[in-house]
Amino acid sequence: MFPKVWRSIVTRWDHYLFGVGYGLVFGFFGITALVVDTPQADVPNGLGEVSTASAPTSRHWFGTNRDGMDLLGPTLAAAGRSAWLTLVAVVLGSSSGLAVAASAFLIGSDRGYRALAAFQSGIGLVPALLMMFILAAGFGAGVGATILMLGALCLGFVAGRGANWCVAWEDGGDVISARALGFSRRRILQELLFPRLWPKAAATAATLLPAALVAEAALGFSGAGASVAAANGRIGVMLGVGRETMFDLPWMIISSGAVLWVLTMVLAGLAWAVRRTLDEPVDERWF
Known part of the structure; x- marks a missing residue:
C-alpha cells in the first residue's frame, strides 16, 4: 500500500505543489481578513468622512503604525476578503x-454549442462586462451581487x-x-471526455482568478461611491477611499494598489504554472 501511495505522490507532485501554493496565499490572506480590523467607510453621501485610524491601544499585527494607525494590516485584511470573495465566485x-x-x-445541440462558443469568443463578453459595471454603480456591488456577476462571467x-x-x-x-461500439453519449462523456475536460476547466479557472480579482476590486471601487455597507472592508473600497483622501492619507491608495498588484501577480504566476503543467498553451487568445 505504501509504495502505491508514494508513487502517487511522486507522480503528482506538481499538483500538490500548486495546492500548497494556493493554500499559503489564501490561508495567509484568509487569516489576515479574520484577525485584522479594517477601517469601514462611513459614507452617508459619497465618500466624505472616513474612519481610517485604529485606536491607539489596538494591536498592530504588522508593526507598521504611525500615530496609532496600522498602515499595512487593514490593507492586507481587505485584500483577503476580496481574494476569498473572488475565489468563491470563480469556483462556483x-x-x-x-x-x-x-x-x-x-x-448534442448544435445551436447550444454555437451560442456558448459565441459568448466565449467575445460577442457576449463586452455587453456582459458593461452590464456588470452598470449594475455595480447602481447597487454598490454587495457580496451577493459580486458573486453573481463574476460567477456568471x-x-x-x-x-x-x-x-x-x-x-x-x-x-x-x-x-x-x-x-x-454502441457507447451512449453519457458513457462517452464519463469515460472519455470528462477526464480531459475537468483539467482544462481547472486551468481556465486558475487563469481567470487574477482577472476576476481585478474585476472585484473595480466593483468594490464603484460600490464605494454607492455607499453600500456590504462593500466595506474590501480592497476596492480601500482604493476608492484612498482616491478621495489622497492628499491627507496617501498611504491608503499606495498600499492598497501595491498589495493588489502583488497578489494579482502571484495568482497569475500560479495560473501560468498550472497551465504549463496541464499542457495547456499559455499563448491562447484572452490569455
Missing part, C-alpha cells in the same frame, strides 16, 4: 460552466471553451470508435 462559476458544457454535449467563459473542446473531441478517433 467555473463549476457551473463545466456542468453546462457537459450538459450541452449530452444534449466565469460560467459563460468556461462553458464556451468547454463546448469548443467537446466539439473538437467528438471528431476524434476514440470517440468515433466508442460510438461504433
Whole structure:
C-alpha cells in the first residue's frame, strides 16, 4: 500500500505543489481578513468622512503604525476578503460552466454549442462586462451581487471553451470508435471526455482568478461611491477611499494598489504554472 501511495505522490507532485501554493496565499490572506480590523467607510453621501485610524491601544499585527494607525494590516485584511470573495465566485462559476458544457454535449445541440462558443469568443463578453459595471454603480456591488456577476462571467467563459473542446473531441478517433461500439453519449462523456475536460476547466479557472480579482476590486471601487455597507472592508473600497483622501492619507491608495498588484501577480504566476503543467498553451487568445 505504501509504495502505491508514494508513487502517487511522486507522480503528482506538481499538483500538490500548486495546492500548497494556493493554500499559503489564501490561508495567509484568509487569516489576515479574520484577525485584522479594517477601517469601514462611513459614507452617508459619497465618500466624505472616513474612519481610517485604529485606536491607539489596538494591536498592530504588522508593526507598521504611525500615530496609532496600522498602515499595512487593514490593507492586507481587505485584500483577503476580496481574494476569498473572488475565489468563491470563480469556483462556483467555473463549476457551473463545466456542468453546462457537459450538459450541452449530452444534449448534442448544435445551436447550444454555437451560442456558448459565441459568448466565449467575445460577442457576449463586452455587453456582459458593461452590464456588470452598470449594475455595480447602481447597487454598490454587495457580496451577493459580486458573486453573481463574476460567477456568471466565469460560467459563460468556461462553458464556451468547454463546448469548443467537446466539439473538437467528438471528431476524434476514440470517440468515433466508442460510438461504433454502441457507447451512449453519457458513457462517452464519463469515460472519455470528462477526464480531459475537468483539467482544462481547472486551468481556465486558475487563469481567470487574477482577472476576476481585478474585476472585484473595480466593483468594490464603484460600490464605494454607492455607499453600500456590504462593500466595506474590501480592497476596492480601500482604493476608492484612498482616491478621495489622497492628499491627507496617501498611504491608503499606495498600499492598497501595491498589495493588489502583488497578489494579482502571484495568482497569475500560479495560473501560468498550472497551465504549463496541464499542457495547456499559455499563448491562447484572452490569455
